[in-house]
Amino acid sequence: MMRSNNNSEAIRLVNKGIDETIEHLPNHLIAKIPNPEALRGKPDPIILTRLEAAIAKERKAYLGEMTKDVQRLIDALRSHVRPSELWPIAHELRCMAGTFDYPFLTQISSILCALIKKHQTSSSLPPDEADVFAHALQRARHHKGSIQAKEEAVIAGLRKVVAQHLSRSV
């Protein structure tokens, strides 16, 4: 059955046994913008300047927090707290560190998040793996900018540790 409302167009396809309706709906968003043509092409330098300033302000606000988060995560890993308590800190680091030019920390916390997810109902992470991550975070805490061969090796090592652990657990 076809639906076609005021300004929309609908096309019904029966193709390869799949019955689908494609609707070209009215563009409500563009109607809300007095000068939509200004969105085409590269952003205006004024917009870019504002965006960069917003990012710089948030970066400044976050970096103090990030240092504390890394230390909290290292302490939590060493004291073998529940994985559910590790998750918010590791997840926050994974999300934010890379955005503010700390990709090494993001990579480590991302691999750690994968390990935590597999242990979300456990009472703690396996101690050896937890210590390896604590050590890696200690090393990465001040590493800003692009990842070089040494850091790549650490990341590969962590991936291997997690993969080996998971293969043993299965």
Add this chain to the structure above:
Amino acid sequence: MAVPNLSALSVLVADDSLQMRRLLLAMLNAIGILNVRTAADGREAFEAVKQQRPDILITDADMGHVGGMELVRSVRRYQEQTGPYLPIIMVTGHAEQKWVEDARDAGVDEFLAKPISASSLYSRVSEVILNPRPFVRSGDYVGPDRRRRDAGEYGGPLRRQGDAQVTGTEDHAIQFETRR
């Protein structure tokens, strides 16, 4: 160049990271979108979609309780009955093909890869405003057309066995059937 006036738009940001919510809020404000609401998980975001009816939803892919994929599916199922169509931008640190395919199948319009840059956010917001995708309803899918972009209009005959063929028209509808 000119500065677009986006002050009439409203955006809902769903992310379980407080810092990421703050960053996206600040960046959206910087491009002139001042009506920005935030939600800390998928459940809260879904309620906000129903209550506040934002113009654009920006959601993290990997949230703790109710995740981004589940949120997108819920929104698409809900909008199948209610409309209007809500453009969804998914923020993700996952570049794997599987993630991208899952997100597309859930009904995501655009992806915003982490780390987020000034130009990447601006271009995704521009894209959903200027080039909204057609809305597709089929047996197991409701959401934006997953076929990427038209490569250009092709006016020639359809030769492939699976090509659709026009067999009739009714109202605004065109009925296609598969060639045998």
